[in-house]
Amino acid sequence: MSTKEHPAQPSNETVTAAPQKPKKKWGPTLTPKHQTERQQLPIYQARDAIVHAIKRNPTVIIVGETGSGKTTQIPQFLLEADLAQFGAIAVTQPRRVAATSLARRVAEEAGSRLGHRVGYTVRFDDMSCPATKIKYLTDGMLMREILADPLLHRYNYVILDEAHERTLRTDVLFGMLKQIQKERARMVQVNRAEWQKSHSDKPTGPDTTEKQLPDSDPAPTNGDNQATETNDTSVSTSDKRSKRKFVNELKIVVMSATLDAERFSEYFDHARILYVAGRQYPVRIFNAVEPQNDYLDAALVTSLQIHTEQGPGDILLFLSGQEEIESLEKLLLDQRSQLPPNSMDLLVCPIYAALPAAQQAKVFNPTPPNARKIILATNIAETSLTIPGIRYVVDTGVHKIRGYSSRIGIESLLVAPVSKSAARQRAGRAGREAMGYCYRLYTEDTFDELEEDTVPEILRCNLAAATLQLKASGIDDVLGFDYMDRPPKVAMLRALEQLYALGALDDQGKLSKLGRWMAEFPLDPSYAKVLHASQELGCTTEVIDVIALFSIDTLFFMPFDKREEAAEARRKFMHGDGDHLTYLNLQKAYMEVKGDSSWCHDHFVNGRGMRHVQDVRKQIRQVCQRMGVNPNASCGTDFDKVLQCFIRGFFNHTALLQPDGSYKSVVGSQIVHIHPSSSLFGQRREAIFYNELIFTSKLYIRGVSAIQANWIPEAAPRYFQQKSHMLPSQS
Numbered sequence: 202m203s204t205k206e207h208p209a210q211p212s213n214e215t216v217t218a219a220p221q222k223p224k225k226k227w228g229p230t231l232t233p234k235h236q237t238e239r240q241q242l243p244i245y246q247a248r249d250a251i252v253h254a255i256k257r258n259p260t261v262i263i264v265g266e267t268g269s270g271k272t273t274q275i276p277q278f279l280l281e282a283d284l285a286q287f288g289a290i291a292v293t294q295p296r297r298v299a300a301t302s303l304a305r306r307v308a309e310e311a312g313s314r315l316g317h318r319v320g321y322t323v324r325f326d327d328m329s330c331p332a333t334k335i336k337y338l339t340d341g342m343l344m345r346e347i348l349a350d351p352l353l354h355r356y357n358y359v360i361l362d363e364a365h366e367r368t369l370r371t372d373v374l375f376g377m378l379k380q381i382q383k384e385r386a387r388m389v390q391v392n393r394a395e396w397q398k399s400h401s402d403k404p405t406g407p408d409t410t411e412k413q414l415p416d417s418d419p420a421p422t423n424g425d426n427q428a429t430e431t432n433d434t435s436v437s438t439s440d441k442r443s444k445r446k447f448v449n450e451l452k453i454v455v456m457s458a459t460l461d462a463e464r465f466s467e468y469f470d471h472a473r474i475l476y477v478a479g480r481q482y483p484v485r486i487f488n489a490v491e492p493q494n495d496y497l498d499a500a501l502v503t504s505l506q507i508h509t510e511q512g513p514g515d516i517l518l519f520l521s522g523q524e525e526i527e528s529l530e531k532l533l534l535d536q537r538s539q540l541p542p543n544s545m546d547l548l549v550c551p552i553y554a555a556l557p558a559a560q561q562a563k564v565f566n567p568t569p570p571n572a573r574k575i576i577l578a579t580n581i582a583e584t585s586l587t588i589p590g591i592r593y594v595v596d597t598g599v600h601k602i603r604g605y606s607s608r609i610g611i612e613s614l615l616v617a618p619v620s621k622s623a624a625r626q627r628a629g630r631a632g633r634e635a636m637g638y639c640y641r642l643y644t645e646d647t648f649d650e651l652e653e654d655t656v657p658e659i660l661r662c663n664l665a666a667a668t669l670q671l672k673a674s675g676i677d678d679v680l681g682f683d684y685m686d687r688p689p690k691v692a693m694l695r696a697l698e699q700l701y702a703l704g705a706l707d708d709q710g711k712l713s714k715l716g717r718w719m720a721e722f723p724l725d726p727s728y729a730k731v732l733h734a735s736q737e738l739g740c741t742t743e744v745i746d747v748i749a750l751f752s753i754d755t756l757f758f759m760p761f762d763k764r765e766e767a768a769e770a771r772r773k774f775m776h777g778d779g780d781h782l783t784y785l786n787l788q789k790a791y792m793e794v795k796g797d798s799s800w801c802h803d804h805f806v807n808g809r810g811m812r813h814v815q816d817v818r819k820q821i822r823q824v825c826q827r828m829g830v831n832p833n834a835s836c837g838t839d840f841d842k843v844l845q846c847f848i849r850g851f852f853n854h855t856a857l858l859q860p861d862g863s864y865k866s867v868v869g870s871q872i873v874h875i876h877p878s879s880s881l882f883g884q885r886r887e888a889i890f891y892n893e894l895i896f897t898s899k900l901y902i903r904g905v906s907a908i909q910a911n912w913i914p915e916a917a918p919r920y921f922q923q924k925s926h927m928l929p930s931q932s
C-alpha cells in the first residue's frame with residue numbers, strides 16, 4: 202500500500218479569519234470542558250468573520266474541512282451573537298441519525314436540556330418546543346414545516362448542511378427557500394416603507410403603543426435582519442400589537458466540506474463564499490497498491506490487520522448495504538475466536554438506515570476498556586457524524602445508489618463506485634478527536650477516475666412525493682420551478698400523471714382536496730392514498746398497522762445457521778394471500794404477547810424493529826386523529842378490504858400471471874420476479890400487487906399480495922379509463 206496525506210484545504214480562500222479574543226457574552230452557560238474544546242476547533246477562529254458575513258449577506262456559502270466545526274458551532278455563533286432574538290435557527294441534515302446526534306451534542310455544549318433551547322425534529326420523533334432556538338431537522342421535516350408555515354416565520358436562519366449530498370429534498374428546499382427569502386425581503390421593504398410613511402405623516406414621533414418595532418432601530422438595515430411587522434388586515438386595530446406577526450429577512454447558509462462553491466453561489470444569486478481554513482487533526486490516506494477482486498475479503502483482512510497490528514482506536518468500515526454488513530459481521534464474529542490470545546476484544550456494531558434508531562444509537566456508546574469497536578456502516582455514517590473513538594476508516598469505495606427510469610417507471614438499487622466527494626467525507630470521519638487513518642481499498646488511480654460528485658438525487662428518482670409537497674406549499678408550476686439541476690421533463694410528467702391518477706390533482710393539474718389531505722401525512726403519496734381509502738372501506742386500524750410494519754426492512758430474522766428453524770417460525774404467521782396480511786398476523790400476535798422480547802427472540806422476530814413499528818403506528822394514529830380520521834375503524838376479518846385499499850394507492854404496482862407462470866406488470870409490461878423473502882415466492886396467483894419494484898440482479902418485487910384481477914381497474918378508474926389497453930382483455 203502506498204501512502205498519501207489527506208488533501209490540504211482549498212487554496213482559493215475568500216476569507217481566512219485571524220484569531221480573535223472571545224467576547225464577554227459568549228458561552229456563559231458552557232462548562233469549561235466544552236468551552237476549551239470549542240475554542241480549539243478551526244472554525245472558532247473564524248467566528249467573527251462568519252457572523253459578520255451572515256449578518257451582511259442574504260445567503261452565504263461556507264466551505265470548511267470535515268470536522269472543523271461547521272455544524273456544531275455556526276448555529277451557536279449566531280445564537281451567542283444575539284442574532285436569533287426574533288426567530289430560530291434551523292439546521293437541516295440529510296439523515297435523521299445525524300440530526301439527533303448533533304442536537305444531543307450541541308445541547309450539551311450549550312448547557313441546554315435536549316428539546317429546550319437546542320432540539321431536533323425528525324420523522325416520527327420531535328424533541329423541540331416553541332422556545333427551541335437551534336433546531337436540527339431532516340430536510341424532509343423542514344419541507345413539512347413549510348406546509349404549515351409557508352414563509353417559515355419561525356426561523357431567521359436556515360442552514361442547509363451537507364449540501365453536496367444533493368438529496369431530492371435538499372434540492373427542492375433550495376428553490377423553496379429562495380422564493381421564501383425573496384418574499385420575506387419584499388415584505389420587509391413594504392413594511393419599512395409603510396412605517397416610514399406613517400412616521401412622516403405624524404407631527405409628533407412614533408405612536409409607541411401601536412407602531413413600535415421590536416427593536417430600537419426604527420428603519421432596520423438589511424444586514425442586521427431586524428424584524429418589522431406584517432400588515433395583517435384581518436386583525437382589529439386594538440388587537441394589532443398582540444396579533445401581528447413580525448417579519449424579517451430569511452438568511453440562508455449553505456455548508457459542506459466538499460461542494461462546488463462557485464456553482465452554489467451562482468444559483469443563490471451570487472452568494473458570498475467563505476472558505477474556512479484548517480482541520481483539527483490530519484488524516485493519513487492509504488490506498489491499495491493493486492485493484493482488489495473481492496472488496497469484502499479485502500475489508501475483512503484490512504480490519505483484522507488494523508485490529509492486531511495498530512494502536513488503540515475504533516474502526517469505521519464503509520460497505521454498500523445491509524446484506525454486506527450482515528455477512529461481514531458474521532465473518533468477523535467467526536474470526537474473533539481465532540485472534541491471538543493477547544489481543545483486544547473486538548466488538549462489531551452495524552449501522553444502516555433500516556436499523557431501528559435505538560440500535561443505531563449503539564454505535565455512539567463508549568467502547569469498554571481493552572476492546573476495539575468496529576462499526577460496519579453504509580453511507581448513513583458518511584457525513585455529519587462524529588462517532589467518538591473512531592481513528593481508523595476503511596473505505597471499500599462503493600455504495601448502493603438508487604436510480605429511476607422515468608420512461609418505464611422502474612427503480613433500481615445498484616452497487617456503484619462512490620464519488621470523490623463521498624470518499625473525502627468518509628475519510629473525514631477519522632481525525633475528529635485525534636490524528637486519523639483512512640484505508641481505501643482501491644488504488645490511487647481508481648480514486649482519480651471517480652466522478653467529482655454523486656449525481657443529484659433529483660435527476661434519478663421518482664418525483665411524485667416531491668411534486669406533491671411543491672404543490673401543497675403553493676408552487677403550482679412544478680415544471681417551471683427554479684431547480685438547481687432541472688430533472689428530465691419526462692420524470693416530472695410521470696410524477697404529475699401518478700398524482701393525477703391517485704386523485705391528488707384535479708383536471709387542471711391543481712392540488713385537489715384529497716391531495717391537500719394526502720400531503721398532511723409524512724408518507725409517500727401512494728401510502729397516503731391507501732390510508733384515505735381505508736376510511737371509506739372501514740379498515741383504518743388494519744391499514745395503519747400494515748403501513749407501520751412496512752416502515753422496517755427486516756421484520757423476520759433469517760440467521761445463516763438456523764434457516765430452517767427461522768422459516769418454520771415464520772410459517773406460523775403466514776397468510777395465504779401474501780405479505781400484507783402476514784404482517785398483520787405478526788402484529789396481532791405481537792400485541793397478544795405485549796411485545797415480549799423473549800417471544801420475539803424465539804420466533805426470529807426483529808424485536809427492536811417491532812418496537813419501532815409501534816412508534817410509527819402511534820404517530821400515524823395521532824396524525825389521523827388530528828385530521829378527523831377514526832384510527833380505530835376496523836374491518837374485522839374481512840381482509841379483502843385491506844388489500845383493496847392498498848391497490849387504490851398501488852394500482853400502478855400490479856401484475857398479472859402469464860401462462861408460463863411468470864408475472865407481467867400491468868403498467869410497463871415488464872416481467873417481474875417475486876423476491877425470495879416474500880411469502881408468495883414460488884406461488885401462482887391470478888393477479889398480485891407489490892409495494893416495491895426494484896432492479897438489483899433482476900427485476901424483483903417486494904411486499905407482495907394476491908388480489909383479484911377485476912379489482913385493478915376499479916382501483917384507479919381515472920388511470921385505466923385512459924389506458925384500458927394495459928389490462929389484457931380485462932381477464
Ligand SMILES: Nc1ncnc2c1ncn2[C@@H]1O[C@H](COP(=O)(O)OP(=O)(O)OP(=O)(O)O)[C@@H](O)[C@H]1O
Pocket residue numbers: 242265266267268269270271272273274302306457458481584585586587589629632633634
Ligand atoms: N458527539 C461528539 N462527541 C465528541 N466530539 C464531538 C461530537 N460531535 C462533534 N464533536 C467534535 O466537534 C468537532 C466538529 O464537529 P462538526 O460536526 O461541527 O464538524 P463539521 O465541520 O460540521 O464536520 P462535517 O463536515 O464532517 O460535518 C468534531 O471534529 C469533534 O472533534
